[in-house]
Amino acid sequence: MTALEKLPLRPIDFEHDVIQRRPETDQAGLAAPAATAPTPGILAGDDNIVFASLTALVNWARSRSPWPLGYGLACCAIEMMATAASHHDLSRFGAEVFRSSPRQADVMIVAGTVTHKMAPRLRRLYEQMPEPKWVIAMGNCASSGGEFWDSYATLQGVDTIVPVDVYVPGCPPRPEALTEGVLRLREKIAKGG
Amino acid sequence: MVDAEVQATLEGGNIVLPIVESDEGIETEELILNMGPQHPSTHGVLRLVLKLSGERVVECIPVMGYLHRGIEKIFEWRTYTQGIRYADQADYVSNMLNEHCYTGAMETIGAIEVPRRAEYIRVIVDELSRCAAHLVWLGTYGLDVGATTPLLYCFRDREEILDLFEELCGSRMNFNYYRPGGVLYDLPPGWLAKLERLLDRYEEHIESDYVGLLESNEIFLERTVGIGLIPAHIAVAYGVSGPIARGSGVEVDLRRTRPYGVYPELTEMKPVIMQEGDAFARYKVRVGEMRLAIRLIRECITNLPGGAVRARLGHVWKCPKGEAYYTVEGAKGEVGVYMISNGGPNPFRAKFRGPSFLNLQVLPWLLRGRLVSDAVAIMGSLDFVLGEVDR
Numbered sequence: 311m312t313a314l315e316k317l318p319l320r321p322i323d324f325e326h327d328v329i330q331r332r333p334e335t336d337q338a339g340l341a342a343p344a345a346t347a348p349t350p351g352i353l354a355g356d357d358n359i360v361f362a363s364l365t366a367l368v369n370w371a372r373s374r375s376p377w378p379l380g381y382g383l384a385c386c387a388i389e390m391m392a393t394a395a396s397h398h399d400l401s402r403f404g405a406e407v408f409r410s411s412p413r414q415a416d417v418m419i420v421a422g423t424v425t426h427k428m429a430p431r432l433r434r435l436y437e438q439m440p441e442p443k444w445v446i447a448m449g450n451c452a453s454s455g456g457e458f459w460d461s462y463a464t465l466q467g468v469d470t471i472v473p474v475d476v477y478v479p480g481c482p483p484r485p486e487a488l489t490e491g492v493l494r495l496r497e498k499i500a501k502g503g
Numbered sequence: 504m505v506d507a508e509v510q511a512t513l514e515g516g517n518i519v520l521p522i523v524e525s526d527e528g529i530e531t532e533e534l535i536l537n538m539g540p541q542h543p544s545t546h547g548v549l550r551l552v553l554k555l556s557g558e559r560v561v562e563c564i565p566v567m568g569y570l571h572r573g574i575e576k577i578f579e580w581r582t583y584t585q586g587i588r589y590a591d592q593a594d595y596v597s598n599m600l601n602e603h604c605y606t607g608a609m610e611t612i613g614a615i616e617v618p619r620r621a622e623y624i625r626v627i628v629d630e631l632s633r634c635a636a637h638l639v640w641l642g643t644y645g646l647d648v649g650a651t652t653p654l655l656y657c658f659r660d661r662e663e664i665l666d667l668f669e670e671l672c673g674s675r676m677n678f679n680y681y682r683p684g685g686v687l688y689d690l691p692p693g694w695l696a697k698l699e700r701l702l703d704r705y706e707e708h709i710e711s712d713y714v715g716l717l718e719s720n721e722i723f724l725e726r727t728v729g730i731g732l733i734p735a736h737i738a739v740a741y742g743v744s745g746p747i748a749r750g751s752g753v754e755v756d757l758r759r760t761r762p763y764g765v766y767p768e769l770t771e772m773k774p775v776i777m778q779e780g781d782a783f784a785r786y787k788v789r790v791g792e793m794r795l796a797i798r799l800i801r802e803c804i805t806n807l808p809g810g811a812v813r814a815r816l817g818h819v820w821k822c823p824k825g826e827a828y829y830t831v832e833g834a835k836g837e838v839g840v841y842m843i844s845n846g847g848p849n850p851f852r853a854k855f856r857g858p859s860f861l862n863l864q865v866l867p868w869l870l871r872g873r874l875v876s877d878a879v880a881i882m883g884s885l886d887f888v889l890g891e892v893d894r
Contacts, residue, residue: 460580464573481677
C-alpha cells in the first residue's frame with residue numbers, strides 16, 4: 311500500500327472539483343474530458359480538509375489571476391482587445407485586468423511585431439515588472455519574426471531579449487488561441503514554473 | 504504663457520528648463536513629459552514628448568518609428584500577389600481598404616477590367632471593413648474619455664462582422680482576399696442572408712446603444728464638444744483627409760471627388776460632412792459613415808449582378824511596365840499606393856500613403872496651448888493607427 315491509500319486523502323483537481331472543467335477539444339471537435347489533472351502538492355479529504363505545502367498553495371493562487379500588462383504593439387493588439395472584450399471575455403479565466411503600469415502586472419503579452427527601436431523599451435518594461443513574471447509571445451512576429459522574417463527593422467522573435475513562457479502562433483492568433491495560451495500559462499504557473 | 508524661445512535639446516542631454524509664468528502669475532518650471540511608447544491611450548506605440556507649463560502644453564513632438572517594419576521595402580522583395588498580404592498589415596484595423604488600394608494600383612498599370620460582380624463585392628467588403636474600423640475607434644475613444652461600456656458594445660458588433668469575413672475568406676484579420684482583376688472567392692451560399700440580418704441588428708445598435716449611450720452622456724459631451732477645433736483652412740493646409748477633414752467642413756470624399764470602382768453608380772453615396780470641426784463633429788462623421796455604409800451595402804445587395812468574380816489573367820500574370828497612383832477612401836482618409844513596375848516579378852517601388860501619418864501632422868498644432876487633460880481626448884479623436892504611420 312502506498313502512503314496515499316493509507317490516508318483518506320486524494321489528489322485534488324481544482325478545475326474538476328471546485329470549478330467546472332472546461333471541455334476538451336481535438337481536431338474533430340468536442341472530445342470527452344481527459345483524465346483529471348491534479349494540482350501538484352495539494353491533497354484533499356472528503357471532509358473539506360486540504361493538505362498542501364505553502365509553495366503549492368501560493369502557486370495555485372498565483373495561477374488563478376494573472377494580470378496582463380496592457381501592451382499592444384501591432385495587429386495582435388486588436389485581437390488581444392477582442393479577447394478581453396465582451397464576446398470572448400478573458401475575465402472568465404481571471405486575466406482581464408489589463409494594467410497600464412508594468413509595476414502592477416504579472417504577465418506581459420507581447421502582442422505584435424517588435425522592432426529594433428522598440429526592443430530596448432520592451433526589455434525595460436520587462437525589468438520594471440515585479441517578480442514573479444511571465445511572458446506570452448502572441449503571434450508569429452513575436453514568436454519568431456513571422457512574415458517579417460527578412461525585414462531590416464524587426465526583431466526575429468521576442469525570445470532573443472526576454473524569456474518567453476508560452477508561444478501563441480497565428481497571424482494574428484484567434485482570441486480562442488490567446489485564451490488557450492493563458493490557460494496553458496495557468497497550468498505552468500500552478501506547477502511552479 | 505507660451506515661451507517661444509524654448510530651445511531644449513530633447514535627447515541630447517543638455518535640457519535647459521526655463522522658468523515660465525503661468526496665467527495666474529505663478530512661476531513654474533517647464534516640464535518635459537514623455538507619453539508613450541507604452542501608453543494605453545496612444546493607440547499603439549506612438550511616443551509624444553510634451554513640454555508642459557503647468558497644465559498647458561507648450562509644445563508637442565511626436566516620435567514615430569516604434570512600429571516601422573519596412574513594409575515598403577518588403578513590397579520590393581515579394582511578388583505582386585504576395586504583396587497584398589503585406590498591404591493588410593499597414594492599417595490593421597481596416598485591412599480590406601488597403602488591399603483594394605494595392606490591387607487597384609496593379610490594375611491601373613495593367614489596365615485590367617474588373618468584373619462587375621467583383622466590384623460590387625468589393626464595395627460590400629470595403630464598407631464592412633470601414634464599419635469594423637470605426638467600431639474599434641468608437642470603443643477605444645470611449646475608453647479614452649472615460650467610458651468602458653462602448654468598448655464592450657462595439658466589439659460585440661465587430662465580432663459579428665469578423666465572423667462574416669471569416670466565412671468569406673477564412674481569416675478574421677489580414678484577409679488576403681483581393682486579387683488583381685477581382686476577388687479570391689465568390690460569396691458562400693447563405694452569406695448575403697446572414698449579412699442582411701447583421702445589418703438589421705447593427706442599424707438598431709447604432710441608434711440604441713452608441714448614439715443613445717454617448718450623445719446623452721454629459722461627460723462625453725463635455726469632453727468632446729468644442730475640443731480639438733480644426734478650422735477648414737488648417738485642415739487643408741496640413742493635408743488632413745478622411746473623417747477629420749469632413750468633420751471640419753472640407754468636402755473631400757474620394758468616393759465622390761475621385762471616384763473608383765462602382766461608387767459613381769451608387770445613388771446612396773452622399774458624403775457625411777459636418778461644419779463644426781471639433782472632436783464631437785468627427786465622432787458624428789464616423790457614426791454617420793457607419794449609417795452610410797449600411798445603406799451602401801444594402802444597395803449593393805439589391806443590385807448585385809451575377810457572373811465571374813475574377814478576370815481571366817492566365818496562370819502567370821505579369822504586371823506590365825508602367826507606374827500608377829491609386830487612391831481609396833480608407834477609414835482614416837486617403838489611402839494611396841504609388842506603384843512603379845519595370846515588368847519584373849515584383850514591384851520596383853510601391854510607396855504607401857498612409858492617411859494616419861498625414862493626419863498626425865496636425866497634432867502638434869492642435870495640442871499647442873491646450874490643457875494636458877484634453878491631450879488624450881484630442882489624440883483619440885484623430886484616430887490614427889501606428890501600423891500605418893510607421894509602415
